[in-house]
Amino acid sequence: MSMRIGVVTFPGSLDDRDAQRAVRLAGAEPVALWHADADLHGVDAVILPGGFSYGDYLRCGAIARFSAVMDSVIKAAGDGLPVLGICNGFQILCEAHLLPGALTRNEHLHFRNRDQWLRVESTSTAWTAGFQAGQEILIPVKNGEGCYVADRRTLDELEGSGRIVARYVRGNPNGSQRDIAAVRNEAGNVVGIMPHPEHAVEALTGPSVDGLGFFTSVLAHLGAHA
Incomplete structure (x- = not known):
């Protein structure tokens, strides 16, 4: 029986169908x-x-955090439960305090849309176990409020505990x-990533198929813990 991965749609979601397609391509x-x-609905992730x-009103994600589905998440x-944001x-x-820090307006104040190299720093998560530590991957980034910030104590703690999942390289x-491009919670089941792995799952449309590893990783994780 195939694993079932839920993809939440909020008012204003754009990439929910893309995420569903990535899940399907991964075999779930x-x-x-x-x-x-x-x-x-009994999903596995x-x-x-x-x-x-919600139109990014107040702050990005601030209203969505209070939606009914998020209480359950x-x-x-x-x-x-493995969760990928x-x-x-x-x-x-x-915003839901499942991960530390915040995402603020890009430092240069411009929307940025480009293919971006990342270095995978942590493979001890449900979503990155299929990568190798230090592996560089190419996936798109597209954001206006993607600047990850936290106080120095939090940043040092993330560094010291290996909770930085991926960093931007080559710019x-x-x-x-x-x-910082991605971080995880202490348990490693919750990961937040600013670039879009779901847009790098097919050679025809993506700059690579590197993003598929996030989705196949969680299937392997679920299979190992079934």
Whole structure:
């Protein structure tokens, strides 16, 4: 029986269908989840996709954090459910305090859309176990509020505990502190990433197929813990 991975749609989500396609290409069954429905429908993992939830009013992800589905996601994440937040999903995870820090306006104040090299720093997560530490991957980045910030104590703690999942290399597209592109929680089941792995899953359309590793990693993780 194939694994079932839920993809949440908020008002303003743009990349939910792309995330569903990536799940399907990885070999799992995508399950559409609605922001106003607290029922996770028994999925094995959850993806919070990119976009502009609730129009990015107040702050990016600030309203989505209070949606009915997020109450269930927060509880399930605490019980070990793998959760991946991509771009706006990363912002929502920070607003929900499932991840530390915040995503703020790009340092140069411009929207940035380009193919971006990342270095995978941590493979001890449900979403990156299939990579090698130090591996460089190419996936798109597209954001206006992608600058990761945190106080020095938090940054030092993330560094010291190996919770920085990926860093920007060959250029920092948004001014994120310490070139941070992705972070994880202590348990490693929750990951937030600003670039878009779901846009690098097919040779025809992506700059690479490097992004597919995030989705195949979580399937291997779920299989190992079944």
